[in-house]
Every structure is written in C-alpha cells, then in structure tokens.
Amino acid sequence: MIQTMESLRTAVSGLGPRTLAVAAAQDKEVLLAVDGARVRGLATAILVGDEPQIRQIAQENNISLDAHQIVHEPDKIQACRTAVNLVRTGKADVVMKGIVDTSLILKAVLDKEIGLRDSPVLSHVAVFQANGFDRLLYVTDAAMNIAPDVNAKKEILRNAVKVAHALGNPNPIAVCLCAVEKINPKMQATLDAAALVEANQSGEITGCRVLGPLALDNAISPEAAKHKGITDPLAGLGDILLVPAIETGNVLYKSLVYMAGAQNAGVIVGAKAPVVLTSRADSDEAKLNSIALALMIASGTSNK
Amino acid sequence: MIQTMESLRTAVSGLGPRTLAVAAAQDKEVLLAVDGARVRGLATAILVGDEPQIRQIAQENNISLDAHQIVHEPDKIQACRTAVNLVRTGKADVVMKGIVDTSLILKAVLDKEIGLRDSPVLSHVAVFQANGFDRLLYVTDAAMNIAPDVNAKKEILRNAVKVAHALGNPNPIAVCLCAVEKINPKMQATLDAAALVEANQSGEITGCRVLGPLALDNAISPEAAKHKGITDPLAGLGDILLVPAIETGNVLYKSLVYMAGAQNAGVIVGAKAPVVLTSRADSDEAKLNSIALALMIASGTSNK
Numbered sequence: 059m060i061q062t063m064e065s066l067r068t069a070v071s072g073l074g075p076r077t078l079a080v081a082a083a084q085d086k087e088v089l090l091a092v093d094g095a096r097v098r099g100l101a102t103a104i105l106v107g108d109e110p111q112i113r114q115i116a117q118e119n120n121i122s123l124d125a126h127q128i129v130h131e132p133d134k135i136q137a138c139r140t141a142v143n144l145v146r147t148g149k150a151d152v153v154m155k156g157i158v159d160t161s162l163i164l165k166a167v168l169d170k171e172i173g174l175r176d177s178p179v180l181s182h183v184a185v186f187q188a189n190g191f192d193r194l195l196y197v198t199d200a201a202m203n204i205a206p207d208v209n210a211k212k213e214i215l216r217n218a219v220k221v222a223h224a225l226g227n228p229n230p231i232a233v234c235l236c237a238v239e240k241i242n243p244k245m246q247a248t249l250d251a252a253a254l255v256e257a258n259q260s261g262e263i264t265g266c267r268v269l270g271p272l273a274l275d276n277a278i279s280p281e282a283a284k285h286k287g288i289t290d291p292l293a294g295l296g297d298i299l300l301v302p303a304i305e306t307g308n309v310l311y312k313s314l315v316y317m318a319g320a321q322n323a324g325v326i327v328g329a330k331a332p333v334v335l336t337s338r339a340d341s342d343e344a345k346l347n348s349i350a351l352a353l354m355i356a357s358g359t360s361n362k
Numbered sequence: 363m364i365q366t367m368e369s370l371r372t373a374v375s376g377l378g379p380r381t382l383a384v385a386a387a388q389d390k391e392v393l394l395a396v397d398g399a400r401v402r403g404l405a406t407a408i409l410v411g412d413e414p415q416i417r418q419i420a421q422e423n424n425i426s427l428d429a430h431q432i433v434h435e436p437d438k439i440q441a442c443r444t445a446v447n448l449v450r451t452g453k454a455d456v457v458m459k460g461i462v463d464t465s466l467i468l469k470a471v472l473d474k475e476i477g478l479r480d481s482p483v484l485s486h487v488a489v490f491q492a493n494g495f496d497r498l499l500y501v502t503d504a505a506m507n508i509a510p511d512v513n514a515k516k517e518i519l520r521n522a523v524k525v526a527h528a529l530g531n532p533n534p535i536a537v538c539l540c541a542v543e544k545i546n547p548k549m550q551a552t553l554d555a556a557a558l559v560e561a562n563q564s565g566e567i568t569g570c571r572v573l574g575p576l577a578l579d580n581a582i583s584p585e586a587a588k589h590k591g592i593t594d595p596l597a598g599l600g601d602i603l604l605v606p607a608i609e610t611g612n613v614l615y616k617s618l619v620y621m622a623g624a625q626n627a628g629v630i631v632g633a634k635a636p637v638v639l640t641s642r643a644d645s646d647e648a649k650l651n652s653i654a655l656a657l658m659i660a661s662g663t664s665n666k
Binding site for chain 2: 235
C-alpha cells in the first residue's frame, strides 16, 4: 500500500514510460511541471497547443523540450479535444490541463463521441500526507461538486474508492464527515451519511467500509473516538473523508496545506482516465504529486 | 491586543477576582477545570448542583472546594436557572455548563424573565492560536448555528466582532469563507459573502472590515492571496473566519486542533454574558482557555 507521496512517485517512476497529454501547454508553470515530471522519471508529454509559444516559453525559461512531442493546435477547444483523444486512443495515459478553463477540458472529457465518459459523476479527489499520520488521507469532493445529493455522493465515494484501490489500499475506510455523530433531521449531511452507510452494508457501495456520521476528530483520531465513547473499532481510522459540500472540503484542503503543513495531490476522476488540474497555487511538489497520482490511477485502471 | 492564549490567561488573572456560575457542577471533569481555573488565578466558582455529589467527587479526586461556594440544587433545570440568575444579578461573571444538556443551559439563558437575552442570535466563537500565526483566529460558527441565513450571519458576525474587541482587536478583519473567490449564484455562501461585505460598507455591520468571498488560503495567507492575484491588501490577514455552515466550521475547528496542533478556546456569545461549554473532548488547556476567554469577554462587556 502506498502511504507517502515519496513512495507514490517512486511507484510511478517504476511503471515504465508514461505519457501526459497536455491541453494548451503554452504556459510557463505547466511546462515547468512537465519538466519536473520528466526529470523525476514520472512521464514525458505530448504538448498540445500553440507550438511557437510553447517553444518560446521553453527557451526563455531554459526548459528542454527534447523528451516531449509537440502537436501544434492553437485553438484551445481543439487542443482539449486532441489531448482527450490521445488518451482515448491509448497514445497518452492522462490528460493534463494547461492554460485553459477547466470547463473546456471537462467538456472534452465528457464529449459523447471523442470523450472518456465512465462514471455518471466526475469528482475531485485530494490526497494528503499529513504530519502524524501513517497513511494517506483522501478528501472528496473539495473542488468540483458544489452540494451533491446522496446519489451524487454515492458516485463520488465510488470514484474515491477506486483511487484508494489504485494506490494499493484494498478496503479503505470511508467516513462521511458531519458536524456531529448523531443523525439529526436538521442536518442533511447526517441523513446522507446514514444512507451511505446503509448502501455500503447492502452491497450497493463495495470495496470499502463506510462510517458516519462522524466529525473529523472521530474520523481520524482513534483516541478522540475512544474518548467520545464511540464503539466502532474503525472510528478514527478513516482513509477517505467524504465531505458534505464543497465549502467543507475546500476548508479542510486549505487547512491541511496552509496550516497543518501537509503534502498534497489532486486529480479529477470518474472518467476512463484521470485528469490532472494543477493550479498556480500548488507548490512544485504538489504539482508533481498530482501528476504521479493521476499516472498511478491510470495504471490501476488500465490493469483492470 | 491579546495575541496568544498565554497572554489571554495572564490578562484575565490580572482582572481581579472573577466568579464562574457553574450549572450542575457534580462532574469530575468540570470540577477539575474549575480547580485549574482557581490554581491559575483565573476565577473561583459558585457551584450550583447536587452538593453531596459535588463533595463526594471532589473528595475522591483530591479537589479542594475551599475557595468556591456551593449552592445545593439537585434539579438540573433549576440549577441552570440559578446559575444564569447569579450572572444576571452580578454575583457571577459567566455561566459555565456542568453535567447538563446544552439545550437546558441555553433555555435558561434565553428565558425572557430570568435570562440574559441580548443579541437576536446566540452563536459559538472558537478562538485559535495556530502555529505560524502572529494573531488569534476567530472561527464562527462551528458548533451551534447549523445553516444560518444571511441575516443570522450578520448577527453571528457581530457577536464575533465583540469577542475580538474584548480581546483588544479594535477593528478585526472578518472573512466570509467560501470555496472560491468569485460570486457564483450556485454557491449561496458567495452570495451571502457579497451581502455581508455590502452590509459592512453601508455601515450596517460596524467595528470590523468584512472581506469575501475568499477561500481559506486567501483568508489567512498574504502570500497565497498575492499569488492568486487578489489585490485587496487585507486579503490573507483575516482575524475572524465566518464559515457558511456548521460542517465547514466543525471541520476547520477539528483540523486546527487535531491536525495543525493549534491551541483553542470556545464560548457561546450573544447573551449579556458569555456561556462556557467545555466538552470532554477538550484538553485541560483548552478548558482553561475557554474559561479565560469567557471571563475576558464578560469583562469587556461590563466595561462598556
């Protein structure tokens, strides 16, 4: 089981040659991230975008393009479609967003003809290596689904379970995070948690153990759970943290990175191949981690 | 301006004799917290509750009751009413919850005849001293208001501003936390944030500067805000973090305590005097901090 970002990157560099399909690659930050991935032995890239701009940016920043291919496509919508198609046809392993709106990438991913549709819901999974934890934590969905209903949450959970499986965790403990431990009809998150636990027990959601409602302390700290009198032996051992809405996930994400000093990675899953959306706010390490995460997931998917 | 928990406790111990009115004090954890407050010179207590039980628990745990008064009242509802009345009549400074449901304490606090009604909304304010921050952070509402509408948020914000004022921060920066920085009609939190900023600019909410919508990174990290291209010079300097709903606040609270190692305090405000609700999950330090916080607020209120 992969339990650190370092072992994730090591595992990916051992997978053999991997290829990123970068949509609209004419961006310094993106080219630096791709260069980092090459240097670390994670992957090379097919850079889809405005070739003269790509070459100029690379030259200005001393970025070698020798290991990569370039496909000249100045139109951003077309660049997204081309990058997605490269993955669909097996020429690349994952799609990576360049300097283009996320909505355009996702539109291409969801395109019925050339796209990569798979699960009914695309969702974001953030993975954290936090201080004091001997395992990775998977937070979903902190970035994409705003206020998912219980059916969307089932898909979000399934998507996250696949990510944990791809990282070698065969039966992750998924906690439906709430503000309390008791079902309260005034708190929809607690009702959804109960429904998700039931869906797990009935076999509708498989490959994981679902707990909830639990507050964060009792999701990640066995001591806190014991102190609170929670008898479930899995309480405090959460791997996947399913948040009720985007604000909760986003605050947890940012708090882990900016206040708890956690290392992070993020990816969009639910399509036949993952999509890497590094942002300018990500550290260089986080960008590499996200690329590695996506490649690992793609590897796991293709092995099935 | 008080910027650490230690300076908060020092300030309170310099206020002169203070008194806690403890409702249903027959509880080991509560008596230990009260004893800690006495030892640190924060306050003594009027212990309202079952006197034989209080004395037995104290004896079994070597807790001296010499500095405190005891008011025998075995009935929990009456104990709450008595404790609230002690504050209303100036015999105690703050109400502290003993072994009684929070709802019973709050019912007594809100009682039209003997209570302490003041603001239209009672709310919880959690105060954090987090690593790497030169100031205290005020998170509200992580524990009481489930999904406040914009009008309730105005009151919650006003309540928190009073807490910051009581701790010597004359013009706190209050950030309406969201998942994004742009107003998005699909995200109610962003609409509420815009309305709260406007209420601040129009003079409806005073004594603070309100910013938002901002995600947590841009609320508390000037570097993140700069990197994101946010031009407001106050971005990243947030003191008060107003969360959109209880789950977001609760996750932030727990993440700060259990993952970022922050020191914390918490209090219910909005009544004429604050209410201390320490929980078993609180560390001994957190309980003392909460008592100190409540006493400081009570002092600030009484000075006005």
